[in-house]
Amino acid sequence: MLKCYKFLSLFCCAITLVNYAVYGQSTESDKISAYINKANQIGLFNGNILVIDHGKVVYKAAIGYADASKQIPLSTSYRFHIGSIAKEFDAVGIMMLKEEGKLSLDDKVSKFFPELPSWAEKISIKNLLQYTSGLPDVKWRTVTSDADNWKDLEALKQLDFEPGTGYAYNNNNTFLRRKIIEKVTGMTIKDFIEQKMLKPFGIYSGVVDPTDSEPLMAKSFNDNYRQDALIYPISGWVCLNIDDFNKWAACIKNFKIISAASTREILTPIAPGKQCGLGFGTMNGDTLLSHVHDGIALHYQALEVTEALNDRTIILLTNQRHDNVYDLNTAIEAILDGKTYEQPRKSILKEYQKQLDTISAKQALLLYHDLKIKSPEAYGFDNENTLNEIGYFYMDKNQLDDAVSIFEYNTMLFPASGNVYDSLGEAYNKKGDKQKALINYKKSVALDPTNSSAKEIIQGLEKQ
Numbered sequence: 001m002l003k004c005y006k007f008l009s010l011f012c013c014a015i016t017l018v019n020y021a022v023y024g025q026s027t028e029s030d031k032i033s034a035y036i037n038k039a040n041q042i043g044l045f046n047g048n049i050l051v052i053d054h055g056k057v058v059y060k061a062a063i064g065y066a067d068a069s070k071q072i073p074l075s076t077s078y079r080f081h082i083g084s085i086a087k088e089f090d091a092v093g094i095m096m097l098k099e100e101g102k103l104s105l106d107d108k109v110s111k112f113f114p115e116l117p118s119w120a121e122k123i124s125i126k127n128l129l130q131y132t133s134g135l136p137d138v139k140w141r142t143v144t145s146d147a148d149n150w151k152d153l154e155a156l157k158q159l160d161f162e163p164g165t166g167y168a169y170n171n172n173n174t175f176l177r178r179k180i181i182e183k184v185t186g187m188t189i190k191d192f193i194e195q196k197m198l199k200p201f202g203i204y205s206g207v208v209d210p211t212d213s214e215p216l217m218a219k220s221f222n223d224n225y226r227q228d229a230l231i232y233p234i235s236g237w238v239c240l241n242i243d244d245f246n247k248w249a250a251c252i253k254n255f256k257i258i259s260a261a262s263t264r265e266i267l268t269p270i271a272p273g274k275q276c277g278l279g280f281g282t283m284n285g286d287t288l289l290s291h292v293h294d295g296i297a298l299h300y301q302a303l304e305v306t307e308a309l310n311d312r313t314i315i316l317l318t319n320q321r322h323d324n325v326y327d328l329n330t331a332i333e334a335i336l337d338g339k340t341y342e343q344p345r346k347s348i349l350k351e352y353q354k355q356l357d358t359i360s361a362k363q364a365l366l367l368y369h370d371l372k373i374k375s376p377e378a379y380g381f382d383n384e385n386t387l388n389e390i391g392y393f394y395m396d397k398n399q400l401d402d403a404v405s406i407f408e409y410n411t412m413l414f415p416a417s418g419n420v421y422d423s424l425g426e427a428y429n430k431k432g433d434k435q436k437a438l439i440n441y442k443k444s445v446a447l448d449p450t451n452s453s454a455k456e457i458i459q460g461l462e463k464q
């Protein structure tokens with residue numbers, strides 16, 4: 001399910017296109033260029049991109065604007081906030097200190113901060129790396145500094161669950177990892193990252209927690225070109241340009257900073273679909289096979305995908321978030337592999353959110369068909385996600401009958417998709433109709449036997 005923003009019209013989007021270092025005019029680079037430029041032209045991408053395949057740069061570009069003024073074109077020298085990908089730096093920092101013998105992953109938080117409540121005696125550093133600590137998330141509405149967040153932790157009476165018994169991906173785990181690094185080294189997290197992790201490995205333009213006056217810092221903005229201020233409720237957020245991001249990804253892949261064993265420790269989650277310190281990834285012995293991590297902050301969004309078998313790295317950095325970096329990556333990988341791919345499409349939900357907020361599912365389907373006639377190439381009518389996201393929009397508003405109507409129609413359009421039946425089953429389940437929920441979850445599993453979450457839900461419903 002995607003969060004929604006109002007969408008730029010085709011005529012207001014940035015058309016400033018700058019391509020760098022496209023080596024030759026290969027079919028792949030031409031296709032990627034056409035794809036990304038079209039995404040920009042219809043308001044779906046503003047940012048920088050790097051595509052490396054079989055160890056060679058296939059495509060590298062800066063497309064769109066550096067800030068909301070629409071006066072400054074991006075270049076590949078601009079740095080972007082990389083959101084949660086910055087958590088890799090404190091995770092790697094912890095492992096650096098472990099390798100130096102300065103801490104153990106079994107150490108409890110209380111060893112470093114005895115002033116914290118008794119729950120700190122239960123949480124290990126490994127819990128913090130795996131998001132199994134039981135800590136609640138940062139109170140983003142009231143926290144404006146590290147000091148604010150520390151006071152909240154000092155006042156915390158009870159964890160959400162016993163450490164090691166559950167999983168909750170949140171930033172208090174990150175916050176304490178960073179504070180442990182500061183405690184052990186006597187350095188601020190900013191100085192530690194910049195002096196110990198960036199500059200020694202040739203990442204000279206990387207910066208931590210930059211201000212609005214920082215030069216060559218891409219500023220994020222929404223679809224109405226309202227610019228965000230660079231604010232950091234907690235410290236330790238890394239900003240990189242596209243080349244330095246690639247250097248960092250190579251450091252992880254080639255174990256330049258920490259060993260293969262340490263990398264495995266923060267790459268392997270407690271269960272499939274969960275995250276660890278480095279996001280997601282796989283290893284075969286001491287060889288890293290894949291590494292995937294995405295991050296969001298303000299209207300920034302970033303994605304890094306490394307596939308060792310193809311010596312492939314794709315990095316996407318955007319300062320106008322549209323929640324589509326995985327879709328862009330999927331298309332780029334398909335181009336590289338010589339497979340078919342979907343053209344970029346605008347989202348009906350994003351463009352017509354205000355209208356959908358006041359109409360029923362029946363009226364929404366009329367809108368869908370009207371757009372399908374008038375603008376068949378502009379929206380994703382050949383993709384189940386177009387209606388699926390509208391169904392979830394209604395479900396989030398607790399308009400369950402409308403959600404069911406949308407999902408049911410989607411199963412008629414895409415009867416071979418296990419995903420649409422899963423969504424319909426979810427809506428019926430939320431509505432309290434267990435029988436119809438069970439029917440649709442079973443259809444989903446029949447079409448997609450890998451849907452393990454649906455199998456678990458089926459078992460639970462059959463026990464009721």
